[in-house]
Amino acid sequence: MVMNKQYKRIGILGGSFNPPHIAHVVNAEFVGKKLNLDKVFLMPSAISPHQDKKETIASHHREKMVNLAIENNDLLAIETYEIERGGKNYTYDTIQALKKKYSGAQIYFIIGGDMVEYLPTWYKIDELVQMVQFVGIHRIGYSLETHYNVQLIEVPSIDISSSKIRQYIDNDEPIRYLIDDKVLAYIQEHNLYQSESDLVNIDFEALKEIVKSQMSYKRFEHVLRVEQKAIELAKQYRVNVLACRLAALLHDLCKEWTMAQYEAVVNQFNLDKDLLNWGSEILHGIVAKYVVPEMFFEKKNDELNSLEQQIVDAIACHTVGSKQMSDVAKVLFVADYIEDGRSFDGVDTARELAKKSLTKAIQFKLEHTIQFLKEKQVPIYPVTEAVYQHWCLEK
Ligand code: GDP
Ligand code: FE
Ligand code: FE
Numbered sequence: 001m002v003m004n005k006q007y008k009r010i011g012i013l014g015g016s017f018n019p020p021h022i023a024h025v026v027n028a029e030f031v032g033k034k035l036n037l038d039k040v041f042l043m044p045s046a047i048s049p050h051q052d053k054k055e056t057i058a059s060h061h062r063e064k065m066v067n068l069a070i071e072n073n074d075l076l077a078i079e080t081y082e083i084e085r086g087g088k089n090y091t092y093d094t095i096q097a098l099k100k101k102y103s104g105a106q107i108y109f110i111i112g113g114d115m116v117e118y119l120p121t122w123y124k125i126d127e128l129v130q131m132v133q134f135v136g137i138h139r140i141g142y143s144l145e146t147h148y149n150v151q152l153i154e155v156p157s158i159d160i161s162s163s164k165i166r167q168y169i170d171n172d173e174p175i176r177y178l179i180d181d182k183v184l185a186y187i188q189e190h191n192l193y194q195s196e197s198d199l200v201n202i203d204f205e206a207l208k209e210i211v212k213s214q215m216s217y218k219r220f221e222h223v224l225r226v227e228q229k230a231i232e233l234a235k236q237y238r239v240n241v242l243a244c245r246l247a248a249l250l251h252d253l254c255k256e257w258t259m260a261q262y263e264a265v266v267n268q269f270n271l272d273k274d275l276l277n278w279g280s281e282i283l284h285g286i287v288a289k290y291v292v293p294e295m296f297f298e299k300k301n302d303e304l305n306s307l308e309q310q311i312v313d314a315i316a317c318h319t320v321g322s323k324q325m326s327d328v329a330k331v332l333f334v335a336d337y338i339e340d341g342r343s344f345d346g347v348d349t350a351r352e353l354a355k356k357s358l359t360k361a362i363q364f365k366l367e368h369t370i371q372f373l374k375e376k377q378v379p380i381y382p383v384t385e386a387v388y389q390h391w392c393l394e395k
Contacts, residue, residue: 007105011040011135012079012098014091014110017062019187020069021165021179023158025076027137030155031110032075035135040110041079042066043094046086059083061192068182092124095131107132108151113139116146169193172306189235191242194307202246207296211249215256222341223252229335237358239327243307247314247332250292255284262287282319282381289316320384321366321391327358334361363392 013028024042032040044062063083070076081097082089091109098107109132111119116136119125125148134150139157144150160178168175170193176184187193212220230248234241254261257280265287266275275283289312293299297308304312313322314329318336322329338351338361346368354361366388373380 007038007102009035009037009108010102010105011035011037011108011110012043012095012132013040014043014045014082014094016162017042017044017066017069018162019062019065019165019179019183019192021160021162021183022177023160025069025073025180026158027110027155028070028076029073031108031135031137031153034153035108035151037075037108038105039077040075041077042070043079043081044083046083046089061186061190065183065186068186069180071182090123092122092128092131095128099131108135109133110135110137111150112137113144116144116148116150119146119148119150166193185235185238188238189241191240202242202296204245204249207246207249210295211253214253219252219255222339223249225339225341226251226332226335229339230331233331233335233354233358236355237327237331239331240307240310243311243328244331244335246296247311247318247328248335250288250296250311251315251318251332251336252284252288253315254288254291255280257284257287265290278381285316285319289313320381321362321387322383323387323390325362330358330362333365334358337361337365359391366391 011028011031013024013031015024017024020042028040028042031037044059044066046059063078063080066078070078079098081101082094085094085097095107095109109128111134113136119134122128129148134148136144136146136150136152138144138152138154144152165175165178167173168178169187179187208224211223215223227245227248230244231241233239234244254265259276262280262283263276265271266273269290271286271290275286292312292315293304293308297304307328310326310328313326314332316322317325317329318332321333325333334350334354338347338354346364350361350364350368353364366384370380370384370388373384
């Protein structure tokens with residue numbers, strides 16, 4: 001039987017952890033070490049009292065992210081009492097329950113410096129101050145005054161908050177180093193904190209049916225294998241999985257179209273008529289860039305959102321590459337080349353390279369494509385040559 005360890009001094013750091021970030025763990029670590037605590041529990045709330053319901057994502061995600069954030073720190077642990085109980089929890093009730101669960105332990109209840117002035121408004125605060133030792137996170141450079149017994153612990157002031165992080169994610173701004181790498185990977189894998197408009201409403205099954213209707217079964221199977229490979233690479237390289245999946249599913253949408261269909265798109269969008277001389281090999285990606293938004297995306301003010309833009313750009317350049325490739329474009333370019341059904345000479349080398357570096361795999365694909373085209377003596381599209389020079393000779 002596993003014995004519940006007898007803790008003497010425990011810290012409780014409540015919060016929505018939506019998502020957990022470095023200030024949470026820095027604070028927990030500082031308080032834990034400075035007060036010589038046996039454990040500091042991060043305790044995600046069921047529903048955050050300070051946020052819109054729709055902004056607080058499912059507690060199982062927050063629980064998982066907290067676990068990832070504290071994974072390699074023995075001082076820190078998670079307390080899931082509030083999310084298991086669900087609903088609104090008064091701190092007073094929670095503390096009563098925790099006092100039973102950790103009987104014999106002195107509880108240090110950690111609150112942010114900005115919360116200290118609101119203590120008088122807390123439910124049963126006079127009882128509460130008898131039950132726990134309040135600890136105020138004191139950011140260096142801020143003053144804190146209260147007539148309650150709050151022990152202040154100085155921590156480095158890190159100007160980051162969960163809401164800021166959510167904004168950064170929504171705006172595609174970098175959050176690496178502001179949150180744990182594993183938490184970041186989890187957020188990307190599950191597409192958390194992206195605006196409603198950003199792809200979450202896509203019905204993949206319906207989309208696959210449409211894709212299937214545009215091509216032979218053999219081609220469709222290739223598309224599904226590219227999707228699988230793209231998911232794999234996206235996870236490995238922490239690229240938006242949903243965006244990579246969509247790019248993969250749609251990349252060869254126009255591969256088996258007739259010349260008349262290509263011509264219609266070239267005319268409709270005033271594309272260079274010279275493209276029509278290059279056959280479906282070169283045309284199918286470029287044409288899909290214009291067809292995909294019409295068929296699958298809802299444009300707002302005639303604009304695609306940034307993820308949609310990355311998807312169509314990735315599709316446009318999936319055959320010949322591009323000097324500037326987004327992460328989504330890189331994933332698609334490599335996934336198309338090494339999907340499990342490919343069996344050309346060198347594919348195993350390409351697969352090995354893709355495990356180490358997307359750039360190396362891209363360079364390999366470009367080199368081998370050029371070589372292959374030269375051997376076959378087929379005309380090389382000028383962009384192919386330029387992209388090859390850029391990726392393989394200039395660096
Ligand atoms: P697929 O659509 O899944 O078959 O793969 P791709 O879109 O990557 O490639 C389509 C074909 O275009 C391949 O057979 C490539 O060898 C070929 N290709 C790539 N670059 C060029 C080029 O510059 N010129 C010509 N003629 N063909 C090319
Ligand atoms: Fe293709
Ligand atoms: Fe393909």
